[in-house]
């Protein structure tokens with residue numbers, strides 16, 4: 100028997116008997132507005148912002164909202180188990196925290212706090228290459244939890260090799276390789292505020308602490324920090340990469356490799372052909388290609404193309420438990436959530452991240468139960484209709 104995540108609802112009810120309201124809203128779509136009120140415009144703008152005029156981020160939400168659940172009755176849902184198998188691992192629920200760089204702009208406790216919150220709930224935390232804390236330190240904070248590392252594939256193969264070796268030595272087992280960021284997109288909100296965290300050296304911790312990165316500098320980082328930042332900007336990702344290059348990763352990583360940012364079914368097939376283990380259907384939360392297909396609209400075709408060969412995960416726009424339900428119905432094995440936990444961190448540190456995880460899973464548990472499902476495995480396309488009005 101898995102955990103009844105909906106117990107969190109009763110905890111909040113019981114606290115309510117003493118008049119205590121939760122520290123953060125339980126409707127997680129309200130977190131962005133709160134963050135706007137309480138945190139600085141630069142950092143919140145960076146997190147909330149997206150590519151171009153924001154149309155992709157809006158389309159992500161619209162594609163989820165347009166799908167409506169058709170609940171089923173009388174299906175004995177008194178005992179429920181949200182656990183799922185992902186990449187041969189048992190997860191307590193179909194949820195992971197997406198890799199998000201530069202978390203120190205939100206809260207001084209940054210990545211270690213998010214990692215601890217995830218570990219406490221048994222949910223995987225995917226550490227970003229662009230972390231504001233070196234990966235070895237975050238690995239320690241992860242304790243017994245499984246360690247997932249997200250790679251921005253550096254231009255310099257020595258830095259790439261060094262990152263993979265460091266991640267292995269620090270106990271990371273799952274590698275998530277982000278493909279949708281060979282360059283950073285046109286993001287007017289950041290440009291207009293002149294706020295780009297990494298130009299201030301935030302999010303460079305893994306690079307500045309790396310011997311192979313340091314070897315590419317004329318002066319040590321502390322002697323010429325601006326040159327070090329420019330070196331980071333030029334090499335953190337590589338627009339020259341193409342499909343045959345994946346062989347390098349397969350040779351240099353023993354555990355599962357998941358490609359993040361796949362939207363076309365042919366790319367998903369190529370991932371399978373290249374010996375990858377999974378894909379994350381994602382448009383980077385609308386932060387990369389303005390005018391891109393909504394991630395939820397891309398999901399069914401990818402799942403259909405490779406669902407029997409690869410683990411298909413999903414992110415971009417997930418804000419509620421019913422969004423997770425819908426992603427499962429569209430073919431995802433599990434979802435990643437990004438901004439909501441980042442706002443939770445900014446507003447209340449580690450407890451804020453735990454709040455976000457617990458709300459999502461309580462709401463998912465209740466959505467499943469009320470829709471006639473005792474486990475995620477019975478959810479499918481038949482549980483949704485598309486609202487075309």
Ligand SMILES: Cc1cc2nc3c(=O)[nH]c(=O)nc-3n(C[C@H](O)[C@H](O)[C@H](O)COP(=O)(O)O)c2cc1C
Pocket residue numbers: 145146147197198199200227228229230249277359381382383384385386414415416417435436437438439
């Ligand atoms: C502030 C911020 C930083 C991000 N940094 C990374 C990163 O370092 N690596 C990565 O693969 N994705 C990064 N992402 C994308 C997330 O992993 C994820 O795809 C996206 O946030 C999902 O959409 P959502 O925020 O709507 O849940 C970042 C997203 C945000 C909002």
Ligand SMILES: O=C(O)C(=O)c1ccccc1
Pocket residue numbers: 200201229280283297302383386
């Ligand atoms: O902002 C982002 O979306 C992102 O992926 C990123 C890239 C480089 C450094 C920090 C974050």
